Amino acid sequence: DQQVKQNSPSLSVQEGRISILNCDYTNSMFDYFLWYKKYPAEGPTFLISISSIKDKNEDGRFTVFLNKSAKHLSLHIVPSQPGDSAVYFCAASAKGAQKLVFGQGTRLTINP
Amino acid sequence: GAGVSQSPSNKVTEKGKDVELRCDPISGHTALYWYRQSLGQGLEFLIYFQGNSAPDKSGLPSDRFSAERTGGSVSTLTIQRTQQEDSAVYLCASTESPGLINQPQHFGDGTRLSIL
Numbered sequence: 553d554q555q556v557k558q559n560s561p562s563l564s565v566q567e568g569r570i571s572i573l574n575c576d577y578t579n580s581m582f583d584y585f586l587w588y589k590k591y592p593a594e595g596p597t598f599l600i601s602i603s604s605i606k607d608k609n610e611d612g613r614f615t616v617f618l619n620k621s622a623k624h625l626s627l628h629i630v631p632s633q634p635g636d637s638a639v640y641f642c643a644a645s646a647k648g649a650q651k652l653v654f655g656q657g658t659r660l661t662i663n664p
Numbered sequence: 665g666a667g668v669s670q671s672p673s674n675k676v677t678e679k680g681k682d683v684e685l686r687c688d689p690i691s692g693h694t695a696l697y698w699y700r701q702s703l704g705q706g707l708e709f710l711i712y713f714q715g716n717s718a719p720d721k722s723g724l725p726s727d728r729f730s731a732e733r734t735g736g737s738v739s740t741l742t743i744q745r746t747q748q749e750d751s752a753v754y755l756c757a758s759t760e761s762p763g764l765i766n767q768p769q770h771f772g773d774g775t776r777l778s779i780l
Contacts, residue, residue, distance in 0.1 A: 556772045582666075586768055588771075593754050595670075595771035595774055596707070596770050596771045597771070598768040598769070602764065603766055604774075610683065622712065641706060641707065650695065650697070650712050651709040651720070651722075652699075652709065652769060654699075654707040655706050656704070656705055656718075657706055
């Protein structure tokens with residue numbers, strides 16, 4: 553039972569354009585959502601998070617949007633840069649729970 | 665170092681052997697987590713430690729898996745009688761205190777375990 557789903561295994565975007573990565577979840581108890589970025593042979597690096605009391609959080613080139621009614625969140629990267637090429641994981645946790653539930657990841661490739 | 669440290673970075677062993685993986689969390693972080701990532705999959709929760717509380721072992725896939733955390737700092741994950749399906753990257757993460765809500769977990773670089 554995959555509670556967090558990233559339906560696009562890969563995404564290719566031209567440098568300078570917007571990258572949009574999507575994530576869907578099924579558990580209505582999730583109240584904290586995170587995006588991690590992972591390079592090969594390294595651990596995931598925290599990028600940005602959002603609490604369920606918000607619908608948008610912005611940090612520099614990165615913005616996360618949360619649509620609770622649709623159980624959907626997205627990560628926007630603008631403008632995309634070659635160094636953004638990595639695997640992006642969406643993760644969620646439920647109130648009172650400490651563990652994170654991860655999606656399968658989306659491999660983002662930024663083309664020069 | 666300032667980050668979560670894991671050792672070894674790579675481990676190759678024969679099926680049936682026991683393995684021990686080590687994690688040093690960020691100094692001062694009281695919560696420690698183990699996850700694993702199998703090929704092409706997302707991260708799967710294994711176990712969570714917080715201070716002196718009983719660990720949350722709900723993610724351990726079988727009784728061949730165990731973990732301990734000594735002195736509230738270093739943790740070891742032990743896999744007994746390894747099987748080929750145990751091959752994965754084992755990742756450790758820590759957070760400052762789960763009492764502070766909504767904190768991101770910070771990950772080490774993982775141990776890549778290969779069972780021959």
